[in-house]
Amino acid sequence: MARKQRQQSAPKRLTKNRLIVYGAIAAIAAAVGYFGINSTIPVNSSSPTFGFMASHNYIKAAYNRQSGYEYVSQSSGAVKGIKNTGGSASLVNPTYTFNKGELETMHFINEDYDTHSLHNFNIDAFNVHTRDLGYYEAQAITFIADKPGTYEYYCTIHPEMKGNIIVE
Ligand SMILES: [Cu+2]
Structure with a gap:
């Protein structure tokens, strides 16, 4: 039993x-x-997405003795998303062209070795705003390029640091 x-x-x-x-x-x-x-929720949407679906765009803040503060693309000219109009100059304050509806991750790093100034990266239209980053700090922000048009990205600290995002 x-x-x-x-x-x-x-x-x-x-x-x-x-x-x-x-x-x-x-x-x-x-x-x-x-x-x-x-960590993969776009800043202009409440729907979770997955990081591997995003296009990754690498951009840095730098100082040039001739032209001053500027954004410089970390990607080679062949990378999709950047309209390369020829020569290395197109990598300074580059124009990004994204397809409507695509998920984009902007990887921003402060590599301003010369002045060690703070820098940030903003696209108002897509709610993209980094912190003020010190030398060698980085931040990645993901957003959905959900509306066609031409939008400005800029640094609030240096008015000369600006470029365009085209969504088409
Ligand atoms: Cu700046």
Whole structure:
């Protein structure tokens, strides 16, 4: 009789242990999901998206002894999204051309070695605003290029730092 009871309770205990394991896995998955999704919510939308779907655009703040403060594209001219009109000059305060509806991540870094000034990166139309970044600080912001038009990106500290975003 006692043996029979043990046999009956064994599967129950297994089920309980399994539930604990499943619960732990679910909790970990939820945590990963929450933080993973949270970091890929575009600043101009409440819908989560996934980072791998975004186009990545690398831009830095720099100081040029002739022309002063400027944004410089970190990407080569061949990279999609930048209208390269020829020569290295097109990488200074570059014009970005994005397709409507695309998810874009702007990776902005302050590489102003010469003056160590603070810099920031803003696109009002898409609610893109970085912090004021010190030398070698970086920030990435994801947004949806959801409306066609020409928009300005700029630094609030240096009026000469500005360029265009074209969504078409
Ligand atoms: Cu600046």
